[in-house]
Amino acid sequence: MAPGGDFASLSAALRSGADSVYIGVGDLNMRSHATMNFQPEELEEAVRLCRAAGKKLYLTINTIIFNGELAKMRELCDLAKKAGVNAVIASDFAVISYARSIGLSVHGSVQMNLSNLEAVRFAAQFADVVVLARELALEDIADICKAIKEEKICGPSGELLKIEIFIHGALCVAQSGRCFMSQISCNQSANRGRCFQPCRRKYEIKDVDSGTSFVLENSNVMSPKDLCMLKFLPELLASGASVFKIEGRGRSADYVANVVSVYREALDETASSGTLSAESFERLMAKLEKTFNRSFWHGGYYLGENMDEWSRNSGNQSPVQKKFLGRVTNFFARSMIAEITLEAGDFPQDANALITGKITGAMEIEKCHFMLDEAYPEIAPKGSQITFKVDRKVRRGDIFYLQTPRKFGYLSRDEEI
Numbered sequence: 001m002a003p004g005g006d007f008a009s010l011s012a013a014l015r016s017g018a019d020s021v022y023i024g025v026g027d028l029n030m031r032s033h034a035t036m037n038f039q040p041e042e043l044e045e046a047v048r049l050c051r052a053a054g055k056k057l058y059l060t061i062n063t064i065i066f067n068g069e070l071a072k073m074r075e076l077c078d079l080a081k082k083a084g085v086n087a088v089i090a091s092d093f094a095v096i097s098y099a100r101s102i103g104l105s106v107h108g109s110v111q112m113n114l115s116n117l118e119a120v121r122f123a124a125q126f127a128d129v130v131v132l133a134r135e136l137a138l139e140d141i142a143d144i145c146k147a148i149k150e151e152k153i154c155g156p157s158g159e160l161l162k163i164e165i166f167i168h169g170a171l172c173v174a175q176s177g178r179c180f181m182s183q184i185s186c187n188q189s190a191n192r193g194r195c196f197q198p199c200r201r202k203y204e205i206k207d208v209d210s211g212t213s214f215v216l217e218n219s220n221v222m223s224p225k226d227l228c229m230l231k232f233l234p235e236l237l238a239s240g241a242s243v244f245k246i247e248g249r250g251r252s253a254d255y256v257a258n259v260v261s262v263y264r265e266a267l268d269e270t271a272s273s274g275t276l277s278a279e280s281f282e283r284l285m286a287k288l289e290k291t292f293n294r295s296f297w298h299g300g301y302y303l304g305e306n307m308d309e310w311s312r313n314s315g316n317q318s319p320v321q322k323k324f325l326g327r328v329t330n331f332f333a334r335s336m337i338a339e340i341t342l343e344a345g346d347f348p349q350d351a352n353a354l355i356t357g358k359i360t361g362a363m364e365i366e367k368c369h370f371m372l373d374e375a376y377p378e379i380a381p382k383g384s385q386i387t388f389k390v391d392r393k394v395r396r397g398d399i400f401y402l403q404t405p406r407k408f409g410y411l412s413r414d415e416e417i
């Protein structure tokens with residue numbers, strides 16, 4: 001299950017091998033203030049794209065709902081029902097109760113912090129799938145899955161309850177869904193999708209008497225590395241969990257394409273051979289490291305360990321950065337040639353590039369060999385139009401990026417994407 005923050009990342013997920021995508025609409029979800037989010041009028045189109053690809057779409061309505069928001073919540077559930085989303089992912093009982101009353105399937109969100117069999121049994125009264133708390137060990141997950149089979153614990157559909165777990169992406173230093181650090185320090189609630197991430201900042205300790213202060217040696221003592229379960233796919237499959245979820249509705253289309261394609265390939269190999277070869281692991285890890293990461297905590301809480309993996313830097317540790325350069329202004333279908341207008345900078349011959357778009361998703365182009373004015377110059381200047389061959393269709397308006405090695409120590413807003 002892949003995150004979709006906008007149409008480009010949704011299409012990227014579908015093209016990269018996800019079986020389902022989860023998205024948020026409006027402000028009743030925990031990424032409501034991320035740069036990317038869907039509008040109510042876009043929901044039907046999102047469902048249509050998933051249906052056309054034979055995949056499922058889930059709508060996240062996972063905030064706490066206040067009395068004054070009940071009407072808005074009902075409206076959103078009605079819209080989801082009308083659009084044909086496969087289920088809503090919810091934690092507040094108002095959402096769960098209303099969704100059930102209109103025949104809309106419910107998945108129990110990670111915000112419910114379901115951490116034991118009794119809680120899971122209770123949730124099965126209204127949910128066909130439940131997301132377990134991120135903080136459980138794999139043996140706890142396996143015990144819960146075993147009990148579901150043995151005791152035939154079913155959701156409202158009459159099918160055995162399915163267990164969903166997060167396998168990749170950002171982690172909070174606090175128990176999932178129970179952090180009010182941003183609310184307290186910035187008056188912006190994480191529960192409402194407005195987390196300012198104060199945990200990711202540098203802190204110092206100060207001797208109040210003398211005024212002497214020290215920056216802590218590991219300068220981001222509350223910023224965990226990202227969860228990465230690539231190494232432990234056989235154990236994940238053996239646990240009995242059947243839905244593997246990737247975090248990141250705030251991430252870009254190329255991130256979604258990259259992470260989804262890595263896990264798709266790794267899961268297929270593990271499912272068919274029972275293991276992931278060392279060669280595949282090395283190659284896929286190198287691919288994962290290419291897009292946004294705060295470096296990785298391999299195994300996370302699932303190995304029964306306490307959080308002790310802090311990122312050394314508040315920002316992106318990937319060795320690649322991208323810079324917006326222009327847009328696709330034409331595509332010649334017969335010859336599979338894309339035409340790009342360089343609006344924001346020069347593009348060097350044979351540099352790596354990336355194209356993203358609503359339907360295109362994300363397409364990386366290694367060593368982009370372009371033509372300009374019927375020649376192959378060393379550089380195409382800002383304002384020029386270049387053409388080159390592509391493997392699949394791109395669309396007018398798609399965004400064109402230059403990809404270069406990251407300069408560590410300087411992190412611009414663009415690079416944080």
Ligand code: SF4
Pocket residue numbers: 171172173174179180181182190195196197198199200
């Ligand atoms: S402040 Fe940090 S730990 Fe708390 S919700 Fe935000 S990202 Fe998570």
